[in-house]
Amino acid sequence: MIREWMKKFPNKNYWILPSIIFAGIFILVSMGKQNLPLLVFVGSILTLICVLSIYVLFKRESPHERLNSDQFQMHLREILVKNFSIGELKDLAFNLGVDYEIIEGDGKGNKAREIIRYFKRRGELQVLFEYCLINRPNAKWWDSQENIISSIQTSNSNKSDNLQSFKYSSQQRLFAILGITISLLVTTGIAIFWPVHLTLAIAEDVDSINSNTNPTEIPLPTETAISFPTATADENLVVILPFFITADGSSNLHNRIFEEIEQTRKELSLENMRVQIDPNVVLELSDRTEAQAVGEHHNATIIIWGEETATAVFVNFLNIKEPEGASSDERVEVYGREASARLINQDLPEQLAFLSLFTVGQAVAINGNFTKAIPILEKAVGNISEGLIGINLGASPDPSVAAYFLLGWLYQVHEGNNELAVDNYSRAIENKQDFKIAYYNRGIAHFDLENFEEASIDFETSVQVDATFAQGYYNLGNSYRLLNQIDDAIESFDQAILLNPSFAEAFYARGYIYFFEQNYEASILDFSTVIELKNDQLRLDAFFGRGQAYNNQNVFQLAIEDFGTIIESLPEATLEEQYSALMNRGHVFEKLGNYGLAIADYKTAIDLDSQNANAFNALAWLYVDKLEKELDEAISLAQNAIILTEKNNPEDKLIIASYLDTLGWAYYKAGQPEIAIEKLSQALELCQNEVEVCIEINTHLNEVKKGQR
Template identity: 35%
Template sequence: MLDAFVIRSDVMPNQPSVSPQEPITLTTAQAAGRMKIPAKVVRGLCKADALPGAAKDVQGRWCIPIESVEAWIERRDSIPISRTYIDAKRPQVPPHLQNIKSTPHIESTPHIESPNWWARLGSKFHIAHIRAILSILATLVAIVGTTISAGADYTPFRHLLRQYIFIREFSPERQGETLIIIFTFHNTASTNTEPHIKIERRIKEELKKINESKSRVQVEPYVLTADDRAKAEDVGKRYNASMVIWGEDTGVEIIVNYLNLRGIDFANEVQIVERERVQLASSKGYSHFITRDLPGQLTFLSLFAVGLVYRLDENYTQAIKVIEAAISSLPQNTKLTGLADAYFSLGWLYLFQPLDDQYKAVKNLDKAIELDPNVSESYINRGIAYYKMEDLKRAIKDFNNAVELNPVSAGAYYNRGLAYRKLEKFEQSMEDFNRAIELDPNQALFYSSRGSAYASRGKLNLAFQDFDKAIELGPIAEAYFHYGNAYHSRGDRQQAIEYYDKAIELDPSYLYAYENRGLIFSESGKFDQAIQDFNKAIELDPKNVYAYNNRGHVYLKTEKFDQAIQDFNKAIEFDPNISQAYSNRGQAFREMGALDQSIKDFDKALEIDANVSEIYYERGITYKLKGDLVRANQDFDRAAELIPHKAQFYYDLGNLYYSNGEIDQAIKAYDKAIELAPKFAEAYNNRGSAYVTTGNIEQAIYDFEKAIEDSPNFAAPYYKLCLTYTLQGQFETAFPHCVKVDELGGYSPTP
């Protein structure tokens, strides 16, 4: 590449003529002869603008005005040479102090400065040599600094010096900026094509097209070979750079390497999937390409770098667009070594996209594996995509391939353990979690997930040990989240909320912690707080069907039916196969009196999942309200078949019959609930109320006393015994029961 030819006014043809013996400009060698200094120093002075008017011609040679050379010589010769003469017998008094007498200072006497430390140092015979040495060293440092800063042609010396001293050629990365450093490519070709300059220019062009002003591209003069990754990383970190690019031109092929340095270890990057976190795999942000057609593939190489900039900024959507454009710029059937890295990066980026885009992650990782089938990380990430798509068999197959390629990949075992657990293959899941922990015992995430597996099997002591270990290593939000789930399963809502609070404190964007805490608030009747949590979940994920469904359920409970239906509509819009949203919307329509629309929603819910007892139960209620008792009883029977062990169902059914005045049916339902749960105090209490209605006081009293036996602090049966005995005129018997009600804080009558 030719340097610009500069025409200056001081060397224009209209200047006075000079004889052939005195040319108007001198070459570097001629100037060096006149100035009595090496030619390399002359070139350094030209670059430093110390010789005004010096410029390169079209062949890259310096043309130096003779006036500048003569002026430089004149300035040099006019500088006096100072010498210090030292008397061997006694020190000389410095000249500017010889006439000063030791007299008191008066105002009319001029003030004379005392000799400075350098002059005093020179006046001492025994250290005069030290001063001379320091002077020489200072001169050498000045010369070296001047030649380096001027960019003089001391390349071998410069590289030798940089082995010991770090010299910055430009400012390091600033806050809010992305610095890309391109090292001078090592060249072994017959001609130097300067690929680093071409790549720099094209990257700048592409950044300008997209108005990317926060990124800066700099060429570092340091020459690196293609395999000198350690040096590239070291120098890049000294500049605090986000990315470094380096490579080599062999004349046959050009090697281009990319390395991300912004503190991201992609092997430890995690992504929430369902209510677990899978461990993504990456090539540590390093990409390696070999091309034999730089001009034809320059667009790809530059766009790929821009895509990596977006990836560093976590703008994954834009990164996908740019890297896809990079790949599209390549002709079909292009043979570019390292192209698998580009497809791998695309697959990795798509894992962060919505569920509907996971097939694109699979598609790109398919291509990466086709181009390079021996990279375990590609199988891990494709397995994660299948996991998110709930294709667990294919996910496990990919994790198996990853383990086969890399038997010490803790992430492969961990992810396979998650898949096995989702398939309820508990033993295989635990084996994989154990193996992952054995390979990487300092990964808090592994302990958290193993603890969650223990909790799902009711082994809470082991679960808590793992959660504690995860917190000790982390602490990570997942451990507190799983702690909260475990306490929730034990019915300890307050303790569960405290752990969800801690999870959210550690990770304010932890979607599932908000969801589960919102469910507890809803169960506890704290509907405003529940709404706030579901609102936050929707803010974090505007297409979260579960958050819309759960918020709609709160609106249903609080009789805000229009808002409830809007939320259920949103949930169904984002996932047309969510049976629970149809069932909940059916309940809302029923409460609004739209019974036919209610039946349609229950029918749709059962079409999606025909084995949910609660849907049959709710549809049965709607049929009952329509007066279709035959279908109502059929639905109640079907619900009972699906959950014959669930006493709560028969208890709820008994309450329904009781509220409708069908006392005999209510008693039968309570009988079934008590048969399934002999210590079901609420069922005894409500059956007692039903017997009072039929006039069977003796059986009613038995049921109330049985309820008290099973739950001594349950106020309702005391109240009903107080009332029953009072109505029977047995005041003395009634009195202690009435007192007990007061002791327990009173009671508001319900059926």
């Protein structure tokens, strides 16, 4: 095996291996009796450094090894997240022959990670990389494009084990040169000073014997650092650090906390959760950045550390990971990853039950088991006693506040129980009156409960706490809009846009306010901005809104183009979006007298969604009122529209009345006035005092009756 390994060295480098052996011999020969253990240790380390130095110097890194490295995959994920939208990720998957729907994960970051893993499993990372390089040549790559492309092309053109075609990194060069330099310097030093050292060692031995003194004791080995495996992908790991002691003496608090959490874990049968103590790190209370680094090193879910004084115990919690499924409601702010909490406790044993349940509940929630997390956290807040003193430092609330907030978030996002969400957010706010995220999320809960006045108060408070909170101004605008406080709504959207000029949702919401206020010019400008911002979720909605504004301005050609963009946006456009665009473009064609194109759009809409009554009625009315032909088909279409509405939306009496009006008018045009009067009379009974609808129905009814005379 060694011989085969040696074959990889060029002949001109054979001198290096004898040098290693020579260095090892010199180390062994130079060892004196007194420093034997130390010199053996130093010699072993020196030899290992030298061997590793030679290995990394001549170990060449292939471009395929580079592509499969964790460092490059992390960099490639960053490129995908920063330079590709959701729609462009779908295009990437389509162009590379991958079904986007089988890629797991929610959100762009998770999708990007899973796409990389998918291509890595198939051994096709190079295909993904080359696609990204071609489509995003101006992205900030970790190495020059020329180096990467050159090494890949060389590797593809020569599949033999040609070491000269590979490159090693500057870090490998530095390590190798440093290792060899240190080895040569130490070896030279030993060679020069060995005679002196040996003479002194012999003299010391003679003196020791003559004086009958005991030989020097061999020092006891130091305690080996305890290590444990990092958390796996489906595992919750809670890491506890020894507490920093400001008073004299030692502390066993970390062990007591460990035992309490471990006992709670076993009682709840949480097999995918692990609790570990890292005895190698002791941090002060303010060392949050260092604590996060330790947690990330272990891939932990939560890290706990603290400080003990003569009068109190300080305990810090830090969430390293964000709850899974946190983006199920993007309006709701998540107090998850890097969320910290701190408590001061004057009698820790009194609070160990709360502390352990709070920790376990957080870990279970972060792992995505929300149903199980809720009763654990409810039990935790039930164990809060007067011995617990919270301390608010910046964004770090005390654990009781964090527990109530997390309960509110779980009830709101994952249980859909906004009443309990409001209750728990309120408990959190009682103990932290500047808790911006709690006010904001409670505002969302009130909004969903249609308590728009309470929602506006909470959003207003959130922006008072943080005047730069654009999301708070945005939802304040939405609340004012539903309270019909239009000027206040526009002012709030203005402020959100001022704070975040790329806030597509705020432009879109303000655009529709302008639309309903019949300020079509301003509406078109806002919808155009949304389109320019390339917001994947709102882009087609903005085309639709702008198309409606152009239609109301009688700029029909631009309206047709915008509706057409939606119709042609497959598969991006949903069925509902395509249907609405077809119907609106059909209406525009009808206004222009292009009845053939209007009929084609209405029929396409019927084929697209045969359960939607709107297209049936629109086509029937076109036949009856504009063309006065195909009357039998018009009657059939109107009857279908009524049947579908009575089946799917029986409570919508006004729509049924409108469709009955179409049917009655069709019977009249077909020469059946008796049936026409019957249908129009039914329509008049259902029009619910809607003036415009009732007037039109009554006009048709009077005309039919007049025709009978």
